[in-house]
Amino acid sequence: MFKIEKADIGHLTTLRIGGLSDFLFFPSTPEELVSLIIQLQDSDIPWSMLGGGSNLLVSSRGVRGAVISTTGMDWVNRISPDTLTVGAGVKMPRLAGQTSQMGLSGCEFMEGIPGTIGGAIIMNAGAHGGWTSNILEKITLIDSHKGEIFTVPASHFDFGYRTSNIDPKRYIVVEAKFRLSDGMPEQIQDKIKQYRRYRAETQPKGFSSGCIFRNPVSCSPAGKLIDEMGMKGFRIGGAEISTTHANFILNSQNASSDQICTLINRIQSNAWANKGIWLQPEVWGVGEFTDEEKVIWLHPNLRNNLSQSESKQAA
Ligand SMILES: Cc1cc2nc3c(=O)[nH]c(=O)nc-3n(C[C@H](O)[C@H](O)[C@H](O)COP(=O)(O)OP(=O)(O)OC[C@H]3O[C@@H](n4cnc5c(N)ncnc54)[C@H](O)[C@@H]3O)c2cc1C
Known part of the structure; x- marks a missing residue:
């Protein structure tokens, strides 16, 4: 089975952000995949699955353990x-x-x-x-x-x-x-x-993970909401809210995962403070995120004091 050590995972995602994983594997049959998983489990090596990488935010700090790409399983x-x-x-x-x-x-x-x-x-x-x-x-x-x-x-x-x-x-x-x-x-x-x-x-062209937030159940779609808050084009470092579709965050200039997290947090804080709406990320995180970054996946009521005060400032 093809295997790379210290592989840049960001290149395998549509957002093109990420750091190095310890190992990257490319199994091409179910049997190869099962025996790989058994080996990793037995050796206590953490692993995560990577498909098209089109709904993933990979940490710029990297991913400990193994990433398993399914691109070889293509029948x-x-x-x-x-x-x-x-x-x-x-x-x-x-x-x-x-x-x-x-x-x-x-x-x-x-x-x-x-x-x-x-x-x-x-x-x-x-x-x-x-x-x-x-x-x-x-x-x-x-x-x-x-x-x-x-x-x-x-x-x-x-x-x-x-x-x-x-x-x-x-x-x-x-x-x-x-x-x-x-x-x-x-x-x-x-x-x-x-x-x-x-x-x-x-939809915008460029590096993104598609819609960054799930659409809330009982109000306008997330993109319309972000547009109504006047945030189209708003950017933090190389992370930018698309002017074409506000539910897309673009990696327009070598953005890092923490810039994406900060921008997501800023949007969430505004939506919570101004509209009382929790914008839940659609994107999944892989790799090493700090606790401050991880709050983007937490409902505002569950966030710790630090992130609450950060949210208030951003709003
Ligand atoms: C431009 C653009 C447009 C998009 N439009 C849409 C849209 O219209 N509708 C929509 O639903 N989504 C859309 N998306 C989001 C994304 O393409 C989908 O969510 C897609 O299903 C993610 O598949 P993936 O293979 O890229 O998964 P990844 O991003 O690689 O992984 C997503 C999650 O699935 C897990 N995973 C992947 N493969 C496996 C596996 N074989 N076994 C177990 N777990 C696995 C990963 O570990 C991760 O937790 C869009 C994205 C982009 C960039």
Whole structure:
């Protein structure tokens, strides 16, 4: 299995921020992945999974232990007229393109989402009314505590808006079985083109992790809220709120993870103070974050005194 020591993980994320991990592994089969996990668990080496790195903020201070990239796990097998088994490392736009050529509909929404199938299942990625969970029939996982690989119906898990109850610290997605429906390749491809155009018109180009916050349940979408607070274009160091879509933070000039955290904290503090709304990050953190940085993943009511006074100042 391909392995790199002291690998720069930032380059493997769409935000292009991050430090060195002790090890970076690229397994390409389920068997390689299981035996790697067993070895790491037995040696007490911490590990984290990396898909497309499109929903991750990697610490500029680096990541202790092993990072496991799924990019080598990239198979797509048609096992019946309307079902496919797909490796965890397959990129979503590739699956959208490949299934459109097969005349299979259901993956069109994946166009333009720069993640992998593993990440899509963990996050229940969705767009344009389509959700990963809607087409997912079975999932093959590794239980890292037991060192076992098993396949379960997707109905075994709960999926919601950008969430699943699959804990990526314990379970690793190896493969998905999708059930799609028959369609005309031209019509499916037209839909894909339409979604591609929509993204080009509404989302910024540049290094980002997509939407930085989940949309709050009972009010305007996060982007509209941030825009209403007059924060478009606001920046801290190289971290900048996009002027095209305010729910995107761009790494516009060699930003560090602490600049991203400070900017997220500033937005959250403003939203909490002015609108009473908790903007919960959609992005996940990997690596070494300080307690002050980690507060961005905590509801304001749970933050410590230090972060509360920081929030008040920022507001
Ligand atoms: C420009 C842009 C546009 C985007 N648009 C959308 C959108 O429209 N809709 C949407 O839902 N999201 C969107 N995203 C966010 C992101 O692409 C999705 O959340 C995607 O599902 C993340 O997948 P990934 O493979 O990149 O996961 P990563 O970012 O690599 O990882 C995310 C989490 O999943 C875990 N993980 C990854 N692979 C596995 C695995 N095989 N087993 C277990 N755990 C794993 C990681 O450890 C991490 O906890 C966008 C991002 C960008 C940059």
